[in-house]
Amino acid sequence: MITKISLEDKGQDILWFKVNEGGLVEEAGPFQNEIWKGSYIPYWDVRIGQLLPIHHYPHIIHGFLKYKVVSIKRENNNHLTPLIPPPSPLREGRDEAFNMLLKLYDKNNNPQDLQRVTDILNDGGLIIYPTDTMYAIGCHGLKERAIERICRIKDIDPRKNNLSIICYDLSSISEYAKVGNNEFKLMKHNLPGPFTFILNGTNRLPKIFRNRKEVGIRMPDNNIIREIARLLDAPIMTTTLPYDEHEDLEYMTDPELIDEKFGDIVDLVIDGGIGGIEPSTVVKCTEDEPEIVRQGKGWLEGI
Numbered sequence: 001m002i003t004k005i006s007l008e009d010k011g012q013d014i015l016w017f018k019v020n021e022g023g024l025v026e027e028a029g030p031f032q033n034e035i036w037k038g039s040y041i042p043y044w045d046v047r048i049g050q051l052l053p054i055h056h057y058p059h060i061i062h063g064f065l066k067y068k069v070v071s072i073k074r075e076n077n078n079h080l081t082p083l084i085p086p087p088s089p090l091r092e093g094r095d096e097a098f099n100m101l102l103k104l105y106d107k108n109n110n111p112q113d114l115q116r117v118t119d120i121l122n123d124g125g126l127i128i129y130p131t132d133t134m135y136a137i138g139c140h141g142l143k144e145r146a147i148e149r150i151c152r153i154k155d156i157d158p159r160k161n162n163l164s165i166i167c168y169d170l171s172s173i174s175e176y177a178k179v180g181n182n183e184f185k186l187m188k189h190n191l192p193g194p195f196t197f198i199l200n201g202t203n204r205l206p207k208i209f210r211n212r213k214e215v216g217i218r219m220p221d222n223n224i225i226r227e228i229a230r231l232l233d234a235p236i237m238t239t240t241l242p243y244d245e246h247e248d249l250e251y252m253t254d255p256e257l258i259d260e261k262f263g264d265i266v267d268l269v270i271d272g273g274i275g276g277i278e279p280s281t282v283v284k285c286t287e288d289e290p291e292i293v294r295q296g297k298g299w300l301e302g303i
Contacts, residue, residue: 001155002026002075003043007052007067014065017052018075019043021155023244040246044153045261046072101259103271106223118232120267126150128258129228130272131166132221133194133280133297134240135258137266141165141176141235144206151208153265154239158208164196164216165205165235168226173217176204176235183285189302192221198284198293214286224272240279249277 006016013031019041020026028036040055048071051064102113120127121139124146128137137153139146151158167173170188177199179187187197201215209215218238220226229236241262243252251257255271263269281298284291290303 004071004073004075005041005043005046005052005069006071006073007065008070010067012067014067017041022246024246040244042244042247042261043072044242044265047264048072100263100267101255101269101271104224105272109224109227114228114231117228117268117270121228121232121234121236125267126153126265127268127270128241128262128266129225129270130222130255130275131194131218131225131238131280132192133276133278135252135255135275136238136240137262138166138236138238140232141237142206144208147206147208147237150237150239154242156239158212160212162198162212162214162216163209164218164238166218166220166225166229166238167235168229169219172229172235173219176202177215177217178202183290186283186285186290186300186302187217187219190298190300191219192226193219194221194278194280194296194298195219195300196280196282198282198286200286216282218280222272224270253277 001021003019004016005019007014009015014028014036016029017025017036018027023040023042025036025039025041027033036056042053045053046069048069050069052067052069053064054060104113117127124140124143126137126139126146126149128135137150139150147163165176167176170184170191173179173187179199183199196216196218198214198216200213201209205215241252241258251261253275255269259269276297278297279294281292281296281300282294283300284293292300
């Protein structure tokens with residue numbers, strides 16, 4: 001997928017960039033293509049009417065060009081891959097003093113803070129939060145429009161990719177996934193923990209999940225997000241933050257930097273301390289025997 005970003009014309013040699021999914025410039029024009037090719041543009045942060053953020057080592061180190069963006073277009077567009085994710089509609093009209101970075105702890109959190117989080121989720125908003133692996137972005141797992149917003153941000157096509165949910169406990173898992181005796185024993189032995197179990201979904205999930213018939217189940221060993229799931233009394237659709245391999249890892253682990261990068265497209269970032277960089281271990285449980293399809297932080301026991 002290529003994003004074409006066009007700039008205002010002030011007589012300069014560079015008027016547009018074509019950027020790949022990793023943020024690298026593949027082509028620039030109408031002149032100076034060889035100069036700008038290979039530069040880094042975080043296209044998800046680009047906004048029409050604002051200066052263009054760019055990293056062009058060694059001349060521009062995470063700075064801006066002095067020309068404003070006039071258009072953003074996606075080429076070879078497919079389902080659920082729109083232009084740049086817009087600012088969250090829930091944030092429009094709010095006082096700028098209203099803090100979008102919320103500090104929460106493993107226990108003894110202010111009930112009003114927790115209520116604020118569940119209100120955002122019930123309103124169809126998006127949040128970023130800590131887990132037992134990496135920081136993740138999520139929404140109410142039964143609100144299809146909110147799920148579609150996350151799919152757009154991550155360029156996820158639910159017809160081709162499994163979606164995952166966070167559940168508070170084992171009993172709530174059985175509402176949204178088909179759990180046999182063997183799967184129940186395996187999950188009971190390993191959860192809460194850094195695992196994603198792929199199971200067949202039930203009809204309680206929204207239609208967007210049923211495109212693949214399977215669902216990823218998470219029950220992180222993290223009290224913050226599990227308490228939010230308990231109070232919400234519903235699953236939380238979850239996925240790791242978008243990440244470019246050329247990017248500083250602190251933008252995936254440091255809540256303040258995460259808020260700086262993603263604050264305009266979500267409704268709340270939860271500061272639960274510095275996050276990790278290892279993904280969950282993915283275990284497929286839709287066949288006769290469980291299969292580890294991705295080894296991550298968790299080491300499976302009880303097979």
